[in-house]
Amino acid sequence: MPDLQLPIIGYMHSPYQEKFGIPRQPNLVQVESYIEMIAPYNDLCAFEGIAEFSHLWLIWQFHENKNSNENHKFRPQVRPPRLGGNQKIGVFATRSMYRPAPIGLSVVQLKSVKKVGKSVHVYVTGSDLLDGTPIIDIKPYIQYSDAILHAKSAYAQQAPVKKQVICSKNVQSKIQRLIEMDKMTVQTQDELEQVLSLDPRPAYQDDEKRIYKMKFAGLDVSFTVHEHEVSITDIVEMD
Template sequence: DLLAFEGIEQFSHLWLIWQFHDNKNQETATKFRPQVRPPRLGGNEKIGVFATRSMYRPAPIGLSVVRLNKVEKVGKSLRVYVTGSDLLNGTPILDIKPYIQYSDAIVDAQSGYAQAEPERKSVLWSENALSTQQSLFKNKEINAQYLD
């Protein structure tokens, strides 16, 4: 029902609650492991899954904050455009909630082993990958705002 989205355009950011739907490893998709090895700890140290953002969870549910770019009515449907998503194409969205700055941003929060932003890595594109990217853009298969 389109009425459920009324007023959403007032917010700059949204919380997306979604399902990890594309885990091809059936053992990890069906067997709960209480500890994982997060990349931020070098992948060598085990820590409780609830102290991580690992996709290997007892319930395959994810939570992401995204920037709301625009809401557009297309026929009888609605398109919600966001950036900053870490979801795969086709990921089922279970719920959408507005990001409320006064309650969602906790000034004195502690982030355990992830206090600082990780070092950004450079990505070098092959000529073939760049050509494919440009072709997709020209054919409007991807949006220009995602090209950097």
């Protein structure tokens, strides 16, 4: 049987500029992003009627896996972050990126669809996609059939507990200067704090003295994590 060939219909533009820091599920952070559709899919006619739906399914490609199954043997078990990164379970019982087909599925909230130059942009919130992620398909979310209110979700039944995000007066001053210089917006600050509140560290890391670094929306962000809070220690514009 021949391999399945899937077209790329567009690319995601998001503030997530590296895998570290991306929420582990969609809709945990209300970050705004947009899909830039490419020809021949950049036709507004293809989106007629979509505004009647509040949410969409995005089908997309894990495109930056360093250990993709395309080049390595099938791994039947993986270590989910929600289980501490140490316990192995079957790959089909997880949403791990390391799977037979490098395909992801995310629900996002639709904001608008606009013609921008020769392209069409699909604006959404709640995405958990890396900047530049190839989009394979877009489908409407159907509330009566897609929402299973009493579904059981094993180890991922509850949403993660959020931590308080704090920063020193010096960091607050830096953020204010970045906003005044149009290098950052108040919305970006809010989105960054939402991301950090989820504690983006791998589950097996628990060093309160370690300074972690994350790239987000053109910014290099440094932070430490404690039991109930995340402290931003520095923030600068990326080179």
